[in-house]
Amino acid sequence: MVTDQAAGATDVELTLAARGGSSSRWTPWLFRIGSVGLVLLIWELYGRAQDTTLFFVPFTSVVTALWELVQTTEFWDAFRQTFIPFIWGWLLSLVVGIFLGLLIGRFPAFDALTKPYVTFLNALPISTLVPIAVILFGIGYPSRILIVFLFGVIEVTLNTAAGVRYVNRDLVEMGESFNGTQWRLFRKVILPASVPGIMAGVRIGTGRAVVGMVVVEILLVAVGMGRLILRYRGRFQSAELYAVVLALILFGILLQVLARRIELRASRWKSEMEQVA
Amino acid sequence: MIEIREIGRQFNTRDGGTFEALKDVSFSVKDKEFFSIIGPSGCGKTTLLKMVAGLVRPTSGQIVIDGSPVSGPGNDRAMVFQHFVLLPWADILTNVGFGLEMRGLSRRESREAARPFLDRVGLTGFAEHYPHELSGGMQQRVGLARALAVSPDILLMDEPFGALDAQTRQLMQEDLMRIWDVEQKTVIFVTHSMDEAAYLSDRVLVMDTHPGKVREVLDVPLPRPRDEAVRTTPVFNELTSHMWHELRGMIGDPTAPAPE
Numbered sequence: 001m002v003t004d005q006a007a008g009a010t011d012v013e014l015t016l017a018a019r020g021g022s023s024s025r026w027t028p029w030l031f032r033i034g035s036v037g038l039v040l041l042i043w044e045l046y047g048r049a050q051d052t053t054l055f056f057v058p059f060t061s062v063v064t065a066l067w068e069l070v071q072t073t074e075f076w077d078a079f080r081q082t083f084i085p086f087i088w089g090w091l092l093s094l095v096v097g098i099f100l101g102l103l104i105g106r107f108p109a110f111d112a113l114t115k116p117y118v119t120f121l122n123a124l125p126i127s128t129l130v131p132i133a134v135i136l137f138g139i140g141y142p143s144r145i146l147i148v149f150l151f152g153v154i155e156v157t158l159n160t161a162a163g164v165r166y167v168n169r170d171l172v173e174m175g176e177s178f179n180g181t182q183w184r185l186f187r188k189v190i191l192p193a194s195v196p197g198i199m200a201g202v203r204i205g206t207g208r209a210v211v212g213m214v215v216v217e218i219l220l221v222a223v224g225m226g227r228l229i230l231r232y233r234g235r236f237q238s239a240e241l242y243a244v245v246l247a248l249i250l251f252g253i254l255l256q257v258l259a260r261r262i263e264l265r266a267s268r269w270k271s272e273m274e275q276v277a
Numbered sequence: 278m279i280e281i282r283e284i285g286r287q288f289n290t291r292d293g294g295t296f297e298a299l300k301d302v303s304f305s306v307k308d309k310e311f312f313s314i315i316g317p318s319g320c321g322k323t324t325l326l327k328m329v330a331g332l333v334r335p336t337s338g339q340i341v342i343d344g345s346p347v348s349g350p351g352n353d354r355a356m357v358f359q360h361f362v363l364l365p366w367a368d369i370l371t372n373v374g375f376g377l378e379m380r381g382l383s384r385r386e387s388r389e390a391a392r393p394f395l396d397r398v399g400l401t402g403f404a405e406h407y408p409h410e411l412s413g414g415m416q417q418r419v420g421l422a423r424a425l426a427v428s429p430d431i432l433l434m435d436e437p438f439g440a441l442d443a444q445t446r447q448l449m450q451e452d453l454m455r456i457w458d459v460e461q462k463t464v465i466f467v468t469h470s471m472d473e474a475a476y477l478s479d480r481v482l483v484m485d486t487h488p489g490k491v492r493e494v495l496d497v498p499l500p501r502p503r504d505e506a507v508r509t510t511p512v513f514n515e516l517t518s519h520m521w522h523e524l525r526g527m528i529g530d531p532t533a534p535a536p537e
């Protein structure tokens with residue numbers, strides 16, 4: 001009897017604990033959804049209160065326009081024209097950025113050698129390079145790829161270099177004590193230990209590359225999504241204009257979520273270690 | 278034989294002066310000997326051990342192992358670290374095989390070769406666990422297995438049980454004794470526990486501080502194999518109280534620099 005009661009009490013406690021755990025896990029999501037919902041509601045109401053749909057349109061109209069837009073081949077052609085140079089520039093920025101970052105983080109001499117250029121690119125709004133890229137490479141894929149690349153590469157480089165530079169000294173010393181080659185030390189200790197830094201660079205660099213993609217579309221003579229934006233703006237088709245922008249935002253968010261996922265996955269050992277510590 | 282010959286180590290301080298961490302340290306460790314170094318914090322005992330490991334260079338003097346001077350890490354030595362220093366992203370078996378991997382074996386080969394050492398330290402079922410899933414004592418068993426796996430002649434242990442609680446510490450000491458009885462390796466064991474030094478060692482070097490130097494080398498005339506009972510023998514108590522007498526004058530000095 002006594003044991004039954006005890007068991008019962010434990011069950012209740014377990015249930016309560018589980019409920020407490022799940023509610024605290026979902027709380028931030030409730031706030032996020034609530035926050036976004038509130039803004040969308042204000043948008044909707046404000047849009048409906050307008051006399052004309054020329055400048056500001058309700059959120060639901062934008063969603064409808066987007067829904068119609070994604071059913072046209074024109075939208076997907078535009079998307080592809082924007083997307084292909086983005087992918088190339090983005091991947092290039094990751095590959096080059098990680099490579100440079102590893103060298104900079106590992107070799108102080110290489111750091112000193114590249115510092116002026118890294119500092120220069122980091123201080124410069126990359127948008128100012130767009131006209132130069134156009135003069136040099138025209139308005140085709142090469143300039144587009146270059147701009148996306150330049151937007152992304154610095155963050156990837158700097159974060160990777162920081163990741164390498166701040167690898168735990170004790171780990172390196174432990175690796176050295178086992179008397180391997182410098183290359184093995186790099187591959188088996190320094191590189192895996194730098195993964196969290198590298199992945200942070202990938203995430204931030206991805207966000208920057210998306211910005212680069214949009215800048216290219218707005219500042220260059222537009223062929224992809226930018227052309228749609230210019231056209232709808234010219235025709236005062238505000239719902240469609242907003243819909244294109246919304247599509248770009250959604251694309252950016254999607255990539256961010258993806259990059260964040262990869263980052264968390266690759267850095268899992270780090271967060272688990274910190275939880276223990 | 279390991280010969281420590283007139284080792285000195287100086288650091289440049291921020292105000293432009295020099296700080297002498299070690300001065301004229303000379304002693305030698307025999308083959309298969311369990312040799313402990315004990316001393317107050319900041320006496321340079323860890324630095325000395327890292328010099329034998331080839332990780333730190335002395336400013337003066339020389340360390341000679343079996344006739345050849347130490348110029349860096351070597352395959353004849355392996356180190357066990359105070360804070361374990363396991364690879365957090367790798368599972369236990371990979372961690373134990375890490376030293377072998379550093380010496381050129383493939384991941385698969387080194388994992389295979391690591392297995393018996395995992396058994397030897399009593400972690401048979403934990404091959405696929407990750408370091409953060411293990412207690413401190415278990416993590417240090419991994420650290421010990423990793424060092425043993427490269428089959429070193431010399432085991433260098435830097436306060437290996439210093440970060441563990443008292444009970445775990447005692448268990449680890451007993452296990453280390455058992456393993457050492459079988460392995461027959463030269464061990465240099467840095468500690469700040471007099472009890473630990475007396476229980477484990479053949480000889481104990483007591484170090485002085487400011488600067489770090491040899492105060493005396495004590496023989497431990499306790500028969501082997503040893504068990505818990507030796508801790509209550511008069512010889513053991515005499516030894517530890519002698520060490521305490523030697524050390525108490527050195528600690529509690531408010532002008533002492535921060536521990537290493």
